[in-house]
Amino acid sequence: MKSLLEKLGIQENNRGSCFGTDGWISNDGGSLIISTNPTNGEIIGTVETASSKSYEHILSKASTSFINWREKPAPQRGQLIRDLGNALRENLEPLGELISLEMGKIAPEGIGEVQEMIDICDFAVGLSRQLYGLTMHSERPGHRMYEQWHPIGPVGVITAFNFPGAPWAWNAAIAAVCGDTIVWKPSEITPLTAVAIQNITNQVMTEHETSGIFNLLVGNGPSIGQTLVQDKRIPLISFTGSISTGRKVSKQVAARLGRSILELGGNNAIIVTQDADIDLTVQAVLFGAVGTTGQRCTTTRRLIAHSSIVDELINRVMGEYANVTIGDPLDTNVLMGPMVNEEAVNNMVKAVQRAQDSGGTLLYGGKRLPELGPLFVEPAIIRMPEQIPLVCEETFAPILYIMDYEKLDDAINIHNSVPQGLSSAIFTSNINTAENFLSVGGSDCGIANVNIGTSGAEIGGAFGGEKDTGGGRESGSDAWKGYMRRQTVTINWTNNLPLSQGIKFTGKEKS
Numbered sequence: 400m401k402s403l404l405e406k407l408g409i410q411e412n413n414r415g416s417c418f419g420t421d422g423w424i425s426n427d428g429g430s431l432i433i434s435t436n437p438t439n440g441e442i443i444g445t446v447e448t449a450s451s452k453s454y455e456h457i458l459s460k461a462s463t464s465f466i467n468w469r470e471k472p473a474p475q476r477g478q479l480i481r482d483l484g485n486a487l488r489e490n491l492e493p494l495g496e497l498i499s500l501e502m503g504k505i506a507p508e509g510i511g512e513v514q515e516m517i518d519i520c521d522f523a524v525g526l527s528r529q530l531y532g533l534t535m536h537s538e539r540p541g542h543r544m545y546e547q548w549h550p551i552g553p554v555g556v557i558t559a560f561n562f563p564g565a566p567w568a569w570n571a572a573i574a575a576v577c578g579d580t581i582v583w584k585p586s587e588i589t590p591l592t593a594v595a596i597q598n599i600t601n602q603v604m605t606e607h608e609t610s611g612i613f614n615l616l617v618g619n620g621p622s623i624g625q626t627l628v629q630d631k632r633i634p635l636i637s638f639t640g641s642i643s644t645g646r647k648v649s650k651q652v653a654a655r656l657g658r659s660i661l662e663l664g665g666n667n668a669i670i671v672t673q674d675a676d677i678d679l680t681v682q683a684v685l686f687g688a689v690g691t692t693g694q695r696c697t698t699t700r701r702l703i704a705h706s707s708i709v710d711e712l713i714n715r716v717m718g719e720y721a722n723v724t725i726g727d728p729l730d731t732n733v734l735m736g737p738m739v740n741e742e743a744v745n746n747m748v749k750a751v752q753r754a755q756d757s758g759g760t761l762l763y764g765g766k767r768l769p770e771l772g773p774l775f776v777e778p779a780i781i782r783m784p785e786q787i788p789l790v791c792e793e794t795f796a797p798i799l800y801i802m803d804y805e806k807l808d809d810a811i812n813i814h815n816s817v818p819q820g821l822s823s824a825i826f827t828s829n830i831n832t833a834e835n836f837l838s839v840g841g842s843d844c845g846i847a848n849v850n851i852g853t854s855g856a857e858i859g860g861a862f863g864g865e866k867d868t869g870g871g872r873e874s875g876s877d878a879w880k881g882y883m884r885r886q887t888v889t890i891n892w893t894n895n896l897p898l899s900q901g902i903k904f905t906g907k908e909k910s
């Protein structure tokens with residue numbers, strides 16, 4: 400472990416406020432966050448939280464750096480992101496391993512997360528030459544109209560423990576090519592991954608003889624997070640986390656008329672029709688429900704299967720679950736690591752009990768595995784006769800609720816009858832059924848997949864969802880527009896001043 404941490408520049412005790420290589424700020428008065436390995440409870444390292452003085456320091460650095468950074472031509476900004484992508488490539492394995500160590504996801508998923516960071520850098524480099532605005536035909540003769548996109552300012556990025564790197568990268572890589580600087584408040588559960596990433600960005604900023612583009616503020620949500628959310632100097636807050644915290648963030652940002660991008664909880668389902676390819680479905684369910692120990696916002700939480708195939712599907716899925724090796728996420732044969740903390744385990748155990756008390760049948764797992772460690776659990780499969788309120792909640796754990804249906808309309812109705820709207824999927828070999836699911840009356844989610852599970856989205860699409868998921872979009876497609884301000888420009892190149900809508904306002908007609 401020591402050599403891994405050394406490679407990433409992590410010490411036993413780390414500072415948590417930074418704006419560049421020489422910009423690690425010592426906190427007077429900041430408390431310590433202890434980062435522990437959820438697999439064995441061992442301390443990996445500590446990080447100092449930002450004091451109010453270091454907060455001010457970082458904010459002023461992010462604000463002054465913005466003034467210079469925004470002047471750099473976007474394709475040149477892209478060069479820095481190209482080098483960031485390359486630096487991440489060089490650190491693919493150690494950074495992936497640190498993510499596994501600190502968060503508990505298995506090694507291939509830790510590495511996959513870093514790959515996702517690299518992918519978004521590649522995307523952002525291309526984007527740096529494609530920040531296109533439209534031109535419009537003016538209704539007035541001799542007038543030209545177009546829109547241009549300007550950087551918006553320092554962007555506040557608040558991320559969650561389950562993906563300690565990728566959502567930062569979706570925001571940071573895109574915001575940086577857009578000309579913004581970034582102030583990152585990572586989850587207090589995964590501060591070391593954040594310190595490692597900051598070290599990588601520092602190296603890249605130094606190579607480019609700059610600083611203050613990527614800034615870090617480690618601290619607790621209710622203190623530093625809240626201060627950031629209420630800070631008028633931050634025109635945009637991008638928040639990933641729970642619905643309840645997202646609601647507070649949204650209100651506070653709206654109260655100061657700032658902008659927010661919210662990526663909140665999901666309650667993602669797969670509909671399995673009578674003509675689905677069962678082999679394909681079973682593989683997708685396994686990755687979707689068990690992957691990342693059920694702690695992705697895109698995790699498959701509900702399976703809505705046609706009554707004619709539900710029993711076969713349950714048998715097949717249970718067969719796969721029986722082969723899931725649970726244990727140290729860095730062991731190559733392990734498919735499911737620990738949960739993140741005691742609270743998460745308790746929430747899971749409680750939900751499994753509540754489901755049974757409300758008429759559900761526990762078909763598989765759902766118990767603690769104390770012999771492996773206090774944070775290990777078996778994934779649970781629960782057959783539900785109907786979609787009770789508990790199933791409409793997101794329990795951030797590997798619990799799969801299975802329900803059945805007769806008619807596709809009923810399945811879509813069950814599917815959409817939850818408050819969240821992030822990711823969705825249908826397994827079918829019937830094109831009509833698939834198109835029905837994708838039509839306006841079909842899935843109400845931000846992501847809709849056919850013959851692909853609910854999790855594991857590529858960076859090229861816009862990522863996010865509707866309803867209580869918060870409506871934000873990050874990552875690919877045109878999500879970059881959220882990180883810039885649009886300016887509509889009209890130029891009159893004549894000696895006349897015609898008004899729009901044909902209005903005459905000369906005062907001469909009277910006399």
Ligand code: UN1
Pocket residue numbers: 515561562565566639694695696697853854855856857
């Ligand atoms: C998250 O859980 O917050 O689609 C992000 C996925 C990943 C991202 C998940 N690409 O599952």
